[in-house]
Amino acid sequence: MTTSVDLMVAGSTVRVLVDSAPAPAPGVPTLGPSIGEYPCYDTVSYARMTDDEERNRRFRAALARLTAGRVVLDIGTGADLLWARESLRHGARQVVALEAMAESYRRAGTWLADPGAGERITLLHGNSTDLDITPKADVCVAEIIGSLAGAEGAAAVLTDARRRHLTPYATVVPHRCVTLAAPVAFRQLFAGGPVAFAADSLGYLKTIFDWHGAPFDVRLRVTHPSRDALLGEGQVVEVLDLNGHLPLEQRRSVRLTIDRPGVMDGVLTWLRLWCLPDGEPLDALRVASNWASIYFPLFDSEQPVEAGDMLDLTVTSTLSEDGVHPDYHLDAVLRTAIAGTRTASHSSPYRGGGFRHHPVHRHLFP
Numbered sequence: 001m002t003t004s005v006d007l008m009v010a011g012s013t014v015r016v017l018v019d020s021a022p023a024p025a026p027g028v029p030t031l032g033p034s035i036g037e038y039p040c041y042d043t044v045s046y047a048r049m050t051d052d053e054e055r056n057r058r059f060r061a062a063l064a065r066l067t068a069g070r071v072v073l074d075i076g077t078g079a080d081l082l083w084a085r086e087s088l089r090h091g092a093r094q095v096v097a098l099e100a101m102a103e104s105y106r107r108a109g110t111w112l113a114d115p116g117a118g119e120r121i122t123l124l125h126g127n128s129t130d131l132d133i134t135p136k137a138d139v140c141v142a143e144i145i146g147s148l149a150g151a152e153g154a155a156a157v158l159t160d161a162r163r164r165h166l167t168p169y170a171t172v173v174p175h176r177c178v179t180l181a182a183p184v185a186f187r188q189l190f191a192g193g194p195v196a197f198a199a200d201s202l203g204y205l206k207t208i209f210d211w212h213g214a215p216f217d218v219r220l221r222v223t224h225p226s227r228d229a230l231l232g233e234g235q236v237v238e239v240l241d242l243n244g245h246l247p248l249e250q251r252r253s254v255r256l257t258i259d260r261p262g263v264m265d266g267v268l269t270w271l272r273l274w275c276l277p278d279g280e281p282l283d284a285l286r287v288a289s290n291w292a293s294i295y296f297p298l299f300d301s302e303q304p305v306e307a308g309d310m311l312d313l314t315v316t317s318t319l320s321e322d323g324v325h326p327d328y329h330l331d332a333v334l335r336t337a338i339a340g341t342r343t344a345s346h347s348s349p350y351r352g353g354g355f356r357h358h359p360v361h362r363h364l365f366p
């Protein structure tokens with residue numbers, strides 16, 4: 001069941017289609033806006049990260065190996081000062097922790113009362129790209145990785161950090177992140193459930209729209225998507241090598257092979273992350289974590305496909321106006337045995353870029 005809810009944004013009303021279930025059962029697919037790239041972090045989203053054992057055990061293993069006796073920089077420490085405190089636990093000589101959001105910075109400060117923390121952790125408020133720090137750090141932990149790996153601006157932030165904040169041979173955690181994509185039909189991600197925003201995502205939608213000053217076609221974040229919706233193997237469409245070549249902008253073309261008959265109208269993307277080069281990767285579609293998946297619409301309607309059909313997909317990321325967060329653009333050519341060739345494209349800027357452009361967004365914002 002769905003219902004419509006009116007949000008007030010910049011003096012006008014935005015109607016949103018909402019799942020009427022007050023709280024979906026655990027493991028059920030849910031829809032919300034992608035939030036990590038916006039100043040949306042609240043108690044709930046920090047708790048989800050602080051309690052994310054799949055993520056945390058990988059970060060802990062990396063910090064245990066790298067931080068003893070070192071100067072550590074924690075970019076985006078969050079309200080729980082998490083990786084700064086963890087680095088201290090493993091014997092870091094000194095830690096500088098940076099947090100951009102004022103309320104999160106204030107809450108992080110309360111952890112400095114812990115024994116030893118106040119003396120060895122320096123907590124600063126602001127964006128890493130605007131701040132100066134001393135001394136330069138030997139290790140940088142930067143959990144500014146999105147469900148779409150680069151969406152939170154990791155490439156620009158780490159490029160700036162390497163230039164200004166880190167020693168020449170500093171190590172960054174995580175080590176590598178990639179985004180994968182596979183063909184899907186949006187409706188099928190919800191396994192017969194309502195195709196509508198979860199009630200608890202309304203606050204985030206309002207925060208994002210208020211921050212921008214108007215509604216726009218937000219990226220669509222799907223938790224627990226039905227794996228049956230995937231019509232083929234995922235392929236890597238974005239790479240962030242945080243200890244290697246890290247371009248600010250990138251363009252990747254892949255051929256996605258459809259491996260069974262069905263319908264598709266877009267692609268589902270998700271994160272795979274390595275905290276250490278030899279560590280076990282976290283694949284956000286295979287293990288439960290705070291990272292979800294992002295659906296990008298391509299075609300206006302569902303396209304029938306057969307096993308052996310192909311989707312040629314090019315994903316381009318370019319820096320948005322703020323010089324940090326990427327805009328994404330997708331170009332696709334669907335090659336089917338029965339219906340021939342169809343082309344489609346989709347732009348997903350960091351902010352703005354139109355409202356209710358695609359049928360999926362018109363459905364969600366009726």
Ligand SMILES: C[S@@+](CC[C@H](N)C(=O)[O-])C[C@H]1O[C@@H](n2cnc3c(N)ncnc32)[C@H](O)[C@@H]1O
Nearest residue numbers: 049076077078098099100101126127128143157
């Ligand atoms: C995904 S959360 C991670 C929080 C915490 N480090 C953790 O792993 O649980 C990212 C945090 O980084 C902050 N942030 C993002 N980019 C930043 C930057 N360039 N400088 C400082 N803080 C940043 C956000 O406000 C947010 O609190």
